[in-house]
Amino acid sequence: MPAVEMHAVSKSYARRGRPPQRALDSLDLVVESGGVHGFLGPNGSGKTTTIRVLLGLIRPDAGDVRLLDRPVPDGLPQVIGSVGALVETPLFFPGFSGRRNLRLLAETAGLPRTRVEEVLETVELRDRADDRFKGYSLGMKQRLGIAAALLKSPRLLILDEPSNGLDPAGIRDVRELIRRLGHDGSTTVLLSSHLLAEIEQVADRVSIMARGRCIASGPVHEVLAGRSSGDVRVRVPDRAAATAVLTAAGFSVTPTEDALLVSAVPAPGEVTRVLAQHGHYLEELTPVAADLESAFLALTAEPA
Numbered sequence: 001m002p003a004v005e006m007h008a009v010s011k012s013y014a015r016r017g018r019p020p021q022r023a024l025d026s027l028d029l030v031v032e033s034g035g036v037h038g039f040l041g042p043n044g045s046g047k048t049t050t051i052r053v054l055l056g057l058i059r060p061d062a063g064d065v066r067l068l069d070r071p072v073p074d075g076l077p078q079v080i081g082s083v084g085a086l087v088e089t090p091l092f093f094p095g096f097s098g099r100r101n102l103r104l105l106a107e108t109a110g111l112p113r114t115r116v117e118e119v120l121e122t123v124e125l126r127d128r129a130d131d132r133f134k135g136y137s138l139g140m141k142q143r144l145g146i147a148a149a150l151l152k153s154p155r156l157l158i159l160d161e162p163s164n165g166l167d168p169a170g171i172r173d174v175r176e177l178i179r180r181l182g183h184d185g186s187t188t189v190l191l192s193s194h195l196l197a198e199i200e201q202v203a204d205r206v207s208i209m210a211r212g213r214c215i216a217s218g219p220v221h222e223v224l225a226g227r228s229s230g231d232v233r234v235r236v237p238d239r240a241a242a243t244a245v246l247t248a249a250g251f252s253v254t255p256t257e258d259a260l261l262v263s264a265v266p267a268p269g270e271v272t273r274v275l276a277q278h279g280h281y282l283e284e285l286t287p288v289a290a291d292l293e294s295a296f297l298a299l300t301a302e303p304a
């Protein structure tokens, strides 16, 4: 049974004095149960609208929606208790500790205090659980939000752009947490993001949104396959020497203004290894945006 099924779902927002804004355009979407399902699309492609529809926060104009095998919105009361969501920065009492905030939520939901300790452990906040919420870093606040969403042991956890605004350490922590949650076996994670790299690193499956439609869906390695043999941009102090080393190793290298473009690299680690073996240490190695991203941009470009 899929966690989410949407068929021909459309939604337009009314705008004063202007034609309505179409956010979902006959969207078909299936999220299979288990693992992390990436929901990838540029800003404005309809991800948040989709999530709002799923949670019954807005009504679509047309189409069928099922959440954990129940129709939305009519069957929502039966399943909403099995769905955890982090849609915006969650509201906590700033002067209360993380633990106290969670205890309040647990009490309201009729859950035991032991559950609070379990979710604190899951999000690795036990050490800081007695500190006030307002002193937490953004990443910790976000993890507390995820802890709150986990309290009721949801079968489906929906996270809308959970890395937005976080520093690199916060992003790494949240990413590792999502990976763990996806692999614990009992929860399906639906992770929305506009960052290809984020989805690539944590998701098992992905659906790509553009202009209110799903343009591709499937296992990440299949949908994003174009990237694995892609180009990488490399910056090294001695470009001429590095070009010679890479060319001798069989790579095709094109110098650019401030870097080298290495083409059709099967694994970026190979480039690192070859260069390091010859005493060249990388300042930067970036996979170059692959066809998928260009397709993205073309699909999402506003018509002239």
Ligand SMILES: Nc1ncnc2c1ncn2[C@@H]1O[C@H](COP(=O)(O)OP(=O)(O)OP(=O)(O)O)[C@@H](O)[C@H]1O
Binding pocket: 013, 014, 015, 021, 022, 023, 041, 042, 043, 044, 045, 046, 047, 048, 049, 050, 161, 194
């Ligand atoms: N309340 C609203 N009123 C009018 N238009 C809206 C409203 N909410 C969203 N939109 C528009 O609907 C389209 C889809 O927005 P949505 O927020 O679902 O996209 P998104 O992929 O989640 O992007 P983002 O990451 O920027 O939120 C956009 O063109 C957006 O401007």
